[in-house]
């Protein structure tokens with residue numbers, strides 16, 4: 001199949017960017033979206049041009065490195081799928097595909113389609129530690145975990161940190177990512193001792209970089225792992241509780 | 255749950271509540287609470303106005319009843335004024351939080367996309383600021399029109415004649431039309447807000463979450479149907495003096 005690509009090119013963080021049109025010819029419908037870009041880049045290199053920069057790593061939908069706004073939807077038109085798992089058979093011969101980088105103040109553009117997502121690392125760092133006994137491996141099932149809690153925590157832990165939620169959000173908010181990261185610990189017994197402190201610290205760090213949630217819900221549709229909006233409500237609840245409780249505890253220490 | 259390992263006491267420069275309000279999540283919490291106050295008001299305002307459909311004297315009795323509310327324990331209009339100041343405070347906070355969050359969010363998303371397709375976001379959820387501004391403008395107008403009875407808006411206004419004022423004020427189809435439009439904007443605002451507040455307050459439960467949407471839709475339908483019926487009934491002459 002033959003396609004036309006409308007791609008955002010930007011030479012550096014401070015440079016002014018522009019859209020450039022490319023022809024993608026002889027594309028197999030069995031190629032992944034990233035393989036299609038590889039083919040275009042091969043062509044560009046052979047013509048002596050700079051290839052299109054884009055992020056990718058595992059190419060199997062688990063690392064969260066791939067990050068493209070494809071035709072106005074993060075990770076493209078096939079929902080619940082990361083860009084690397086999107087195949088060209090989802091497009092029709094002759095299509096024009098618009099490819100843009102994630103857009104948010106918290107995700108500055110490095111080059112072309114690559115953005116700097118290290119703000120997410122700052123949020124994770126702010127989460128700190130969990131208190132567990134170390135030493136020899138504990139016996140299996142020594143710590144009882146309710147089945148429902150285990151399942152919900154696993155749902156939250158499915159987040160691959162790609163940033164599609166921020167990309168989709170008109171407010172540039174990172175609530176869904178942070179909520180997932182907060183929740184997969186807060187739902188489990190191991191996460192309880194630092195639960196409220198962790199929530200407050202992660203939310204406060206998030207707000208240094210990102211906008212605020214207006215409960216529009218676009219993030220959860222864009223999410224390749226279908227993280228639920230419910231986690232945001234859980235995070236909000238723990239944040240308010242954390243603020244109240246910290247005050248009471250510090251009051252008791254005086 | 256153990257609570258031994260909470261955050262160490264931070265040096266606070268602001269009173270606790272202001273610090274809480276300074277966070278976006280805290281500010282949204284305040285928006286939700288003040289929104290609930292507004293929802294309560296809007297619902298009972300609509301409900302009270304249904305007296306318009308009873309015999310004429312009932313409406314003025316109701317209007318008078320709002321002033322005497324709490325008598326004889328409280329002096330006349332005391333409760334009314336307490337409610338007014340409470341509403342004003344909730345309203346001011348809601349507007350302040352809304353505008354400041356909107357401004358922060360604009361800065362968090364300085365550059366938009368060449369092309370963005372919204373899949374999940376509803377019209378109501380995306381245009382809360384616009385519907386909010388329309389409602390804000392309408393409230394100021396509505397107070398000037400039927401509470402203060404400003405001369406240039408409502409020349410025939412007579413203090414105390416609530417029913418007459420309402421009917422004469424809404425006779426003109428243009429005024430009635432503006433009331434309808436403003437109430438549709440209010441409806442969109444409530445449609446998203448009455449759901450969104452549960453999220454902001456952290457009220458979530460698998461068995462109950464379905465009802466959060468239903469609650470918002472139902473409340474919107476009831477409030478809009480009631481409020482829109484008044485200007486239509488009056489301007490078409492179904493209810494007259």
Ligand code: FES
Pocket residue numbers: 056057058059060061062063064065066082083084085160
């Ligand atoms: S490249 Fe790892 S998730 Fe797409």
